[in-house]
Amino acid sequence: MRKCIDDVLKILEEFVNMDSGSYDKRDTDKFTKIVENEFKKAGMAVSRITQKDVGDFLECRVGQGDRQILLLGHMDTVFSSGTAKIRSFIKKGDLIYGPGVLDMKGGIVVLLFAIKNIINVLPKNTKLLVFLNTDEEIGSNYSKDYILKNARQSIACLSFESAKPGTLTTERKGIISFKMSVNGISSHSGVNYNMGKSAIKEIAYKVCDLYNLVDIEKDITVNVGTINGGQKVNIIADHAEAFIEIRYFNIGDGESLKRKIKNIINNNHVEGTWTNIEIISERMPLVSNERCEKLFDIAEYTAEKLGKEIKPRKTGGGGDVSFAAMCGIPVIDGLGPEGENSHTEKEFVNVDSIPFRIKLASQIILNIANGGL
Structure with missing residues (x-):
C-alpha cells in the first residue's frame, strides 16, 4: 500500500x-x-x-x-x-x-x-x-x-x-450565468446633464432588483461578480455591463427565475436606456x-x-x-x-x-x- x-x-x-x-x-x-x-x-x-x-x-x-x-x-x-x-x-x-x-x-x-x-x-x-x-x-x-x-x-x-x-x-445546484448590458445616452455631466441617460444608474437599479430574487429558505442565491461601465467622472455613462450568476436547487424555481430575470431586463428605471442579456452558460x-x-x-x-x-x-x-x-x-x-x-x-x-x-x-x-x- x-x-x-x-x-x-x-x-x-x-x-x-x-x-x-x-x-x-x-x-x-x-x-x-x-x-x-x-x-x-x-x-x-x-x-x-x-x-x-x-x-x-x-x-x-x-x-x-x-x-x-x-x-x-x-x-x-x-x-x-x-x-x-x-x-x-x-x-x-x-x-x-x-x-x-x-x-x-x-x-x-x-x-x-x-x-x-x-x-x-x-x-x-x-x-x-x-x-x-x-x-x-x-x-x-x-x-x-x-x-x-x-x-x-x-x-x-x-x-x-x-x-x-x-x-x-x-x-x-442549477446555475444560470449571464451578462447584462445596459446602453444609455452620453452627455456632459455639468453642461448637458438632463440630456444624458445613465447606463450606470440603470444597471444599479437592475442589480438591486436581481438581488431581491435571493430566497435563503429556498436556497436561491444571486451573485453579481463584476460590474463595468463609464469613461470619466464628468461623462454620463452610455454603457455598463455586469456578469451575474443565479443558483437554485429546485427545477421549478429555475423556470420561475428565468421569467423574473426577463421582467427585470424589460423594466426600465431610467427612461431612454435599454438592456440586453446574454446567457453565458446554464446547468440544470x-x-x-x-x-x-x-x-x-x-x-x-x-x-x-x-x-x-x-x-x-x-x-x-x-x-x-x-x-x-x-x-x-x-x-x-x-x-x-x-x-x-x-x-x-x-x-x-x-x-x-x-x-x-x-x-x-x-x-x-x-x-x-x-x-x-
Missing part, C-alpha cells in the same frame, strides 16, 4: 505543478498530454478530441461489453497561467496544497488508480468510458454535447469531483431520484464493506454530472478525495482520504458491472 500511495502522490504532484486554467489553451493542452499518457499506461485506449477555443478533451475506453459506465472529470482549473510556479505542490503533514489539487486534479488521480485496480477484472459485458473536459470551470459549453451523447449510451455515471469528509454528492440542478438513490445504496453498502460510513450530501456547486442526469441514468458525484477551500490559495486534499476513495470507486464500478443496477 505504501508503494501505491507513493505512486499516487508522485503523479498528483506532477499534475498540480502544471497550469491548466480554463482560458489558457496552451497550458491546458500540455496538461492534457500528460493525462493522456497516464491513462494509456493504465491500459486504456485514448482518443483526443481537438478543440479550437479551449483545451482538448479526452475519451478513454476499456472493455468490449454493451453495458457502458461513464466516468467524468475535468482537467481545467480556475487559476491563471504561472500560478503553479508561484505556489507549487506541497505536503504539510496529512494535507497537500496546490492549485487545483482538490478541484479536481486529485479526482483525476483517484479515477486513474481506480481504473488500474479493476482493469484486469472487469466483467466481459462491461466497458468503461472516461470523459475528461477542459471547460468545466467556465460552464462546459463546448463539452456539454459530448457528455450528453456519452451519457445516453451509458447505464450509470460516476463523477470524481471532490468530497466533504464521509460523503458523496447526490444533489447539486442535480436532483436525486429513485434510480440515483439505488446507486447511492450501492455506494453506501460498498463503503460499509470497506469499514466506512458514507452519507448523501447536497452542495451549492454545479457540476457536469447534472448533464448526465438529464439523460435519465443514475448518477453519483464526489468520488474524488476529501478536502476544503476549492478555488483559493488554501485549497487542500487530505492524503489519508485518497486510498479509501480509490478503493470505494473501484468497488462501486465493479458492483455496477456485476449487475448491481
